[in-house]
Amino acid sequence: MFGNIAAVKQLSLSVPEKCVYGFLGPNGAGKTTTIRALLGLIKPTEGKISIFGKLMPEEKIPILWNIGAIVEDAALYLHSTGYDNLRISQIILKCDRSRIDEVLQLVDLERDANRPVRQYSTGMKQRLALARALLGKPELLILDEPTNGLDPAGIQEIRNLIKAFPQQFGVTVFLSSHLLSEIEQIADYVGIVKDGALVFEGKLEDLKGRFSSYVKLCTDDNGQARNILEKHGFAFPPSDSPEALSVQLRSKEDAPRIVNILVNNNISIFHVSQEARSLENIFLSLTTPTL
């Protein structure tokens, strides 16, 4: 809770192992708050946080041994060299010193390791932060908007790195972003959050399949039409406009069936059209407030 506003409520995320999970939502949806709570940086006003089957913050230290994270921005010691930045984490994480060279090589920073970080570009800083997050061989990597502030080339570099992590290191990546295009290119699974609550979770294909094909109806009584169709087992994706009723199609036969049902129930239909939505439209319809 921040004041009277619940930033996150009843959120249960199922993140499959060794995949990239995209945690998507508009600004202010509660993504960063969720990540902070998962990392024990903030305490919930009510309820419990469970991760790896352990309770946060009660079992914070054992949980954090299995997590590598970048919270919001790279957060590096600018006066120190890249190597020393990693050395600080390596000492605390008790891992082998040779691991520093391994992760530096992975993010292609070996040659710049002895330069002060203040001389690094934003992309290099972000890569160094990724290297630091990987240092302790975590099971779960939590990355909060890792491409923020990067140029297109930097974004591409980070994307390619992240995409390879699950297969290369067997790590699960939990990636938050407000950019659908980014998640679309990296993630296997997606969780969409709006006003602190989960509105969709599953594979990206499921998201497309569930919400992409629908009919848009304008009738003399949309409320009544909705009630009737609901009884016939139809689902209603969030509508783009308040005057129209959107009905989810499960097969191509559904469109004429919907018309028949409504006509048989004396509902006048002024407009009917079959529509397909882009992933972006699906995301917008799920996350923007309906009128």
Add this chain to the structure above:
Amino acid sequence: MKRLLLAECVKMKRTLVLALAVLVPLVLCCIACFPRIRVGMYDPSATDGWTTMFSESLGMWAVMIGPAFIALQTALASNIEKSNRMYAQMYCLPVPRWHVFLAKFVIVSGVIALSQALLLLFAVVSGLIIRWLRLRPEFVWTAFGAKFEKAATSSISCFVLCLFMIAIYSYMSERWKNMLVVLGVGIIAPLILTNFIFHRVMIVTMPWLLHFNSLWGYLRNPSLLALKQNLWIPHMVSVLGAIVVLLLGCKLVEERDVLS
């Protein structure tokens, strides 16, 4: 804890904190031992070389530099974790937050101790230079061992008496992100409290006056010496005060939500 201390040492590399830890005692010694002693500003009647060197250096440290320097070093050390986001990153590591806070306190204390040790070293070197160049021919340079031991004891005492102050600054650095708060208190509090230096209770209880108790061995003024009390009182006040403030600091870091 050992890991965090080592990590804090790595963080200190290339910092202003470390540079100042060497530079400030060096400059202080240069000011204390050359302009002042050479022209007899301190005590023209003094003829004991080593006693003058040590009393002048330690006196300058306690009166002029100590509290402000400690405030500056604590604020700078804390400022290495520049923003809350740096703390967020630090607190994502599998170590208790209060360990991070205590490690920072220990390192700052270590840096202050190093500065005081260097101050003594520079005082010895300055004495040797003054003796060699015969800048004060009337000075007698005898019984170095005993005088160094007395200076070292006073210096260690001064350090212990500063612990309360270091703990307060550490707490404040953690509590307020802006380092000006610590610096402001580090400058203003000693300025105000120095007016109470001759108060029998204040001198053994106020964190910003405690370190003056380490100078009793060098005072010759009978009216001042009359104020001297049992030295274990200020030492206990400093150590216990530091422990209480550190406990509050540990509680603060453990309970605080880390927001941007």
